[in-house]
Amino acid sequence: MRPRTRATAIAAALSAALLTGSGMASATTAAAPAAPASKAAVRPCTANNVSFYFGGFSYGLSHRSFDLTLLAHDGITCSLSDTPLITVSSPPDETRKVPVTVNGRGGTLVLRSDSPLHATVFYSAPDTQEDKREVNGLTLAMPDGTSRVTSFLFPGTTDIYKGGVSVTSWETGIGMGEGEEH
Known part of the structure; x- marks a missing residue:
């Protein structure tokens, strides 16, 4: 029963870390304004194009x-x-x-x-x-x-x-x- 408890504890710790990390990422993303989506620059036409x-x-x-x-x-x-x-x-x-x-x-x-x-x-x-x-x-x-x-x-x-x-x-x-x- 001991291995099962250890695996459960490790899984719970990882889940908590992931949730905390995603919460931090969400907070960081919400605090910073979103960068405008920029269109890729279209190159000028050449006579060969x-x-x-x-x-x-x-x-x-x-x-x-x-x-x-x-x-x-x-x-x-x-x-x-x-x-x-x-x-x-x-x-x-x-x-x-x-x-x-x-x-x-x-x-x-x-x-x-x-x-x-x-x-x-x-x-x-x-x-x-x-x-x-x-x-x-x-x-x-x-x-x-x-x-x-x-x-x-x-x-x-x-x-x-x-x-x-x-x-x-x-x-x-x-x-x-x-x-x-x-």
Whole structure:
């Protein structure tokens, strides 16, 4: 009977110690304010993290537009400004810069492989030769400073109105997933 009493006493002592310890932990936790749950920082997008695609070309009497869609590579989650970092270039013999107007709300978006974003590029056809600007390149810059250069929608040179191009802020489209604004 003696071994049983000793085992019972040891179990009772351990239980008391555990209860006292958890009571102390509860008191300590209750006294200290809880730390806010911080979100893991999402790294900025790089040109190597994303692919971009052209689509939705619209060709009217004088107004033209096309969509530029960004899609993160599989397994990539990265952030970028809702203001597209787009520049348009002219052939080397053209000395005038092409004006680019970019819209944005000032937020940061999270880009994932299941949540593409798109912006629309608007421009007009020139009425006369004096109103014409030639463009042949589009550069998409990423928050980390990397960039990717491609043709301005079509290979070769495109004639646009000298007023330049306008670009909307990045947005999600119907059925294109959900972007997150922070």
